[in-house]
Amino acid sequence: MIAALTGMGLSAAAGLNAYIPFLIVALIARFTDLITLPTSFAWIESWWAIGIGSILLIAELVLDKIPAIDTVNDTIQTFIRPSMGGLIFTATQSAESLDSSQWMKDNPWVGIVLGILVSGLVHTGKMAARPVINAGTVGAGAPVVSTVEDGASIGLSLIAIFLPILVILALVLMAWLFIWLWLKVRRWRRNRDSGLHPDYA
Numbered sequence: 001m002i003a004a005l006t007g008m009g010l011s012a013a014a015g016l017n018a019y020i021p022f023l024i025v026a027l028i029a030r031f032t033d034l035i036t037l038p039t040s041f042a043w044i045e046s047w048w049a050i051g052i053g054s055i056l057l058i059a060e061l062v063l064d065k066i067p068a069i070d071t072v073n074d075t076i077q078t079f080i081r082p083s084m085g086g087l088i089f090t091a092t093q094s095a096e097s098l099d100s101s102q103w104m105k106d107n108p109w110v111g112i113v114l115g116i117l118v119s120g121l122v123h124t125g126k127m128a129a130r131p132v133i134n135a136g137t138v139g140a141g142a143p144v145v146s147t148v149e150d151g152a153s154i155g156l157s158l159i160a161i162f163l164p165i166l167v168i169l170a171l172v173l174m175a176w177l178f179i180w181l182w183l184k185v186r187r188w189r190r191n192r193d194s195g196l197h198p199d200y201a
Contacts (some may be wrong), residue, residue, distance in 0.1 A: 009160025014124025067139030085119020
């Protein structure tokens with residue numbers, strides 16, 4: 001059960017930034033005994049994987065803060081973030097040091113599917129909100145929101161590993177935020193289509 005909560009939290013974090021939870025898991029697995037990855041996922045904590053992940057993270061941190069470019073990056077990340085969510089969920093549910101069920105270990109496809117779904121939902125919310133934020137702030141909101149998302153990804157990853165029981169609360173809050181953003185997006189589009197300024201909503 002704990003491993004499932006950890007996997008869900010890390011998958012949600014991957015929906016915001018694919019490389020932050022990957023590197024956090026990799027570094028914790030390499031330098032501590034808190035996460036002991038199974039042999040099939042041991043490559044995650046290798047220096048080459050950490051190096052490539054770090055380079056990709058730097059690129060993501062830069063591109064995601066540039067208006068218009070961030071939308072292109074989100075489109076590309078549509079394939080990467082859910083895949084990373086599935087990978088991280090499966091890797092952590094199989095970790096020997098986490099309280100995972102034998103059934104989950106024997107059925108790794110469950111972790112893959114759940115990881116893809118959770119990460120994909122978070123990514124979809126992020127991707128839908130960003131163009132509206134860029135339009136409403138004339139691009140000035142992109143670096144601010146991106147920085148907040150990066151911080152949220154770090155925080156959610158650490159909660160998932162160190163206080164996994166709080167993942168439920170974090171996911172509920174995130175779901176509420178995305179519903180609120182979705183309603184704002186609908187209202188903004190409705191006002192745009194009717195010729196009204198968004199501020200008049």
